[in-house]
Amino acid sequence: MKKAISKFISSTSVDVNTVNELARDLQRSLLIGDVNVELVQKISENVKRRALEEKLPPGISRKDQIIKIVYEELVKLLGEEPAKLKIPRDRKYVIMMVGIHGFGKTTSIAKLAFYLKKNGYDVGVICADTYRPGACDQLEQLLRDTKIPVYRHDGEKDPVKIVKEGIEKLTSDGVKVILIDTAGRHKSQETLMEEIRALQREIKPDEVMLVIDAGIGQQAGVHAKAFHEAAPVGSIFLTKMDTSAKGGGALSAIAFTNARIKFIGTGERIDDIELFNPSRYVSRLLGLGDIEGLLEKFRLAELEMDKKRAEAFMRGEFTLEQFVKQLKDLRKAGPLSKLISKLPLPGVQNIPDEALRNADKQIDKWYAIVCSMTPEERIDPHIINSSRIKRIARGAGVLEKDVKNLIKQYRLAKKFMKTAKRLPKKFLEKV
Ligand SMILES: Nc1nc2c(ncn2[C@@H]2O[C@H](COP(=O)(O)OP(=O)(O)O)[C@@H](O)[C@H]2O)c(=O)[nH]1
Ligand SMILES: [Mg+2]
Incomplete structure (x- = not known):
């Protein structure tokens, strides 16, 4: 996608052909990302139509205008508004985090717990990763200075049992929001999914949050599909956005699950967490450094146009x-x-x-x-x-x-x- 945009920016003139080519390049990269075919079609048609139809405000180049259109259409795909927490404050709410090992699940749970606590929630976590040695120690270590309770049951091998106990214990201690850390590695992919399915069936969490590493590219779609079949994914936590990766794979994860990205991880520290912001994500994806500047330029130009009209009117x-x-x-x-x-x-x-x-x-x-x-x-x-x-x-x-x-x-x-x-x-x- 970045290539498509920079090719367009470096073209010498803008006409119907360059616009068509840009639309085609975008289409291709979205399809490679497994974004739904109809959606891709719609985006590229919208880009083409708007590029030909929309008036050029004074002082704005055709190129800037078309980049803004591409940007807006992609933001639409991700949901225009920044993500919202949407976690009730007055009742028990259980979030089960799922994802392949190494993607940052445990780290993200600690971040999310800390974030929720800072936002006034009574939060606790359950370590139900019985497969990875030291998983519970890691979680406790991450949360050491936060006073957030961690439930663990060493020696118990059945994660469903651990989670049931944990929910009971934490709830009786007054915890409202409970985060569950699950295994991300198993004897095989099939036994891992079987475990997630069992947790989904027995626990019925209020929300299943899929953790995806921004660096894995299109593989994200495959993982998302597998987890989504075991436990319907309701939201996505995209990790490692601070590394060189641009997180394009998340588009495929969204396409497979219909879930929205809620959080991004931006570092290894416990407070390196942000609510997802679609416009910032798209500008990173497209390699547009200063989209805010461009949008501001448009706002001013449009204001100018309105002012001229108003003056003539007067x-x-x-x-x-x-x-x-x-x-x-x-x-x-x-x-x-x-x-x-x-x-x-x-x-x-x-x-x-x-x-x-x-x-x-x-x-x-x-x-x-x-x-x-x-x-x-x-x-x-x-x-x-x-x-x-x-x-x-x-x-x-x-x-x-x-x-x-x-x-x-x-x-x-x-x-x-x-x-x-x-x-x-x-x-x-x-x-
Ligand atoms: N740079 C960076 N590293 C991260 C982020 N989230 C997790 N990590 C690192 O990724 C590695 C794996 O994390 P972990 O939470 O153990 O993954 P899990 O196996 O999915 O539970 C650790 O070294 C984390 O510090 C992030 O947002 N940014
Ligand atoms: Mg882990």
Whole structure:
């Protein structure tokens, strides 16, 4: 993916071909990552469509614009909002951590326990890795200075039994959130999965969290699939994001489990843990150092565009075309009916649905009318006489009274703008 982006950045010009090529390269790398075919198709189509359709804000290059589009489409795939903890505070909540040995499961459990404790949870952990010698010592060692209780039962070989005992003991000690460390290595892959299946069946944890090493690349998908079949994975902890790996394999893990990444590990220390942030992850994935800077540039440019429009508006350069375009822009945000019902205005709930739906239809109609006007008519509607009205109505497939109605509404809006111009400057700045 990084290669696709840097190839695009180094291309000398941007045209339909370079955009298509970029979309193709992205498609390929997502497919190699085992991301769902339909999803891949949708992402690449969205990139192509938006690259051709979207207006270029002043001062922004076509390249920057397209990179921003790719970035946004990938962030959409990962869930736009940063991950949330979503752990209840008032009842028992059991999280079972699963994953191949060496990926960082035990370390991540200690990190998560510490993180939860800092966030005010009563937390405890259970060591149910009976396979690896010293697994419980490691966990205790990691949590030594935190006063977080660790339940262990040396000599007991049945992890289901240990976990059941542990939950009982910790709960009676007032612990609410319980984290379970499970084995990540066994006699064979099959016996490991059998153990995870048994734990899932007998314990029914509230959440199964899969631990994945950011460095393993596409293998992540295979592991995720195996664990997911044994115990449905609800969230992902992506470890070792501080190493050179970019964690692209996590995309495949997501594709196989439908789970979201909740945490990333960023070092070996107990506080090297962060809630997952999709936008930061995608910028790392694409090798975009300063995506925030780029996004800021867009925000400013768009603001500038709005400001220019507002100034023209205030000078009274408010053409019929602008009038309809503004209504149309508003519509882009969704049906007008939806938009209006969300406004924090008193009485909004009382506007009949039918009236709102009519407003939507009205705007479409007005747009059609403006489209069948000549440029002169749009600039100066005064010249629109009855024979012009007839022609415009026919062209737009509407009634003559619709055309007249539009012109009337436009005049009212323009008059309002003239009044607004006489208002104090302070007020206008707010507008
Ligand atoms: N750099 C780095 N190392 C990590 C991270 N998480 C775990 N490790 C290291 O990975 C190794 C294996 O961790 P461990 O928790 O024992 O893995 P487990 O076998 O899955 O339980 C240890 O050396 C950890 O210190 C991380 O986020 N960053
Ligand atoms: Mg371990």
